Each structure stands twice: as structure tokens, then as C-alpha cells.
Amino acid sequence: MKCKSLILISICLLSTRWVLARTDISRFSGLAGFAMSASKSAEEAGTLRNEGPLGFAFSIDHSWRGPYFLFAEHMRSMSGASTAVGLTGAGIKYYPWVSPLHFKARNADKIESVSLFFSGYSFYMGGSFGFAQSSILSSGDKLASLAAGLYVNAKAGVDYPMSQIWGLRGEFNYAMTIVGSGAIQHLNLFGGVFFDL
Numbered sequence: 001m002k003c004k005s006l007i008l009i010s011i012c013l014l015s016t017r018w019v020l021a022r023t024d025i026s027r028f029s030g031l032a033g034f035a036m037s038a039s040k041s042a043e044e045a046g047t048l049r050n051e052g053p054l055g056f057a058f059s060i061d062h063s064w065r066g067p068y069f070l071f072a073e074h075m076r077s078m079s080g081a082s083t084a085v086g087l088t089g090a091g092i093k094y095y096p097w098v099s100p101l102h103f104k105a106r107n108a109d110k111i112e113s114v115s116l117f118f119s120g121y122s123f124y125m126g127g128s129f130g131f132a133q134s135s136i137l138s139s140g141d142k143l144a145s146l147a148a149g150l151y152v153n154a155k156a157g158v159d160y161p162m163s164q165i166w167g168l169r170g171e172f173n174y175a176m177t178i179v180g181s182g183a184i185q186h187l188n189l190f191g192g193v194f195f196d197l
Helices: 002-020
Strands: 026-040 048-051 054-065 068-079 082-094 122-136 145-161 166-181 183-196
Touching: 026 068, 026 082, 026 122, 026 145, 026 166, 048 068, 048 082, 048 122, 054 082, 054 183, 068 122, 068 183, 082 145, 082 183, 122 166, 122 183, 145 183
Parallel strands: none
Antiparallel strands: 026 048, 026 054, 026 183, 054 068, 068 082, 082 122, 122 145, 145 166, 166 183
């Protein structure tokens, strides 16, 4: 009888945990800040042009397995109001200490009672690959710089949840093309917000 009671209680606890814990998260983030891009045309004496010091980025993240998140990204640098260097790709992020999944609940009314509300930093690191393109036009005595190719990117960042549905994010990225026409390098340090979808 005691054994049946223990089994029944265990099943109830596991069911409650499954109901309260979210199994996935999708997030949209918009970031802006410092960005610098260097673009070199494919010719042997190709023109090297820089674009910056501002930029912006958008991304969509989706939880995959535990601390791992898959994401799609688009990053751009800017000179004044113009932007001529863009990178679009996909990759994976890893939260080494605490995954955002641990602090989500399906029933918001029960968050405090089960201590799932989170207020603190979540660090992450990751990488991505995709397509980069530069089309910096000629200006005065400066020649145009046109380049395109596949890039790889290393990133590190931190999330700071402000509520159950949004928070602040800071992120660093360094990307470079590995194959293609010409060469592109991109560096940024951004800050912004994320929203759960």
C-alpha cells in the first residue's frame, strides 16, 4: 500500500513539473551599437574599404536541447545613414551555466510558488556561418569595394531577463569570410532587447 502511494505521489510530482516547465523557447532580439566592417575587392590590387562605426542586428533563437539554442541572424554595419555590408546566417549557442529553459513556466500564476522566476545573468557563447556581402560604392577618390562569400562567426553574450517575456541582451561578434569573391571582416559590440515569441 505504501509502495503504491509513493508511486502515485511520484507520478503526480513529475506530471506537475512537466506542466509547469516549458519544453521550448523562441526569442526575437533586436540589437544596435558599435560595428566595423572591412571589405576588400577580389582583384589582386583590390580596394580595401571600411564601414562603421555603427551597426545593428536581428536574430531569432529557438531552444534545441537543454542549454543549446539554434538561431538565425542578420548583422549590418553602417556609415552614417548608409549600410553596405551585411551578413545573414544560422548557428548554435550554448549557455554553459544556466539555460533560459530552467526559468520558464507554463502557468505564470504559479511561478513564484515553484520558484521558477529568474532575475540574473545568463551567459552564452556560440558560432554561426552564412553568406556575407559588401557593396561599398565609390566616393570621391575612393574606389568601390565589392565582395561576397561564406562567413564563419564567433559570438559571446549575456541575457538579463526583466520579466517572463522580455529582457536585455549584450553581444559580441567577430566574423570573416572563408571562401568567395574578395574578403570581408566584421566586428561588433551590441546591446538591445529580446522578446519571447
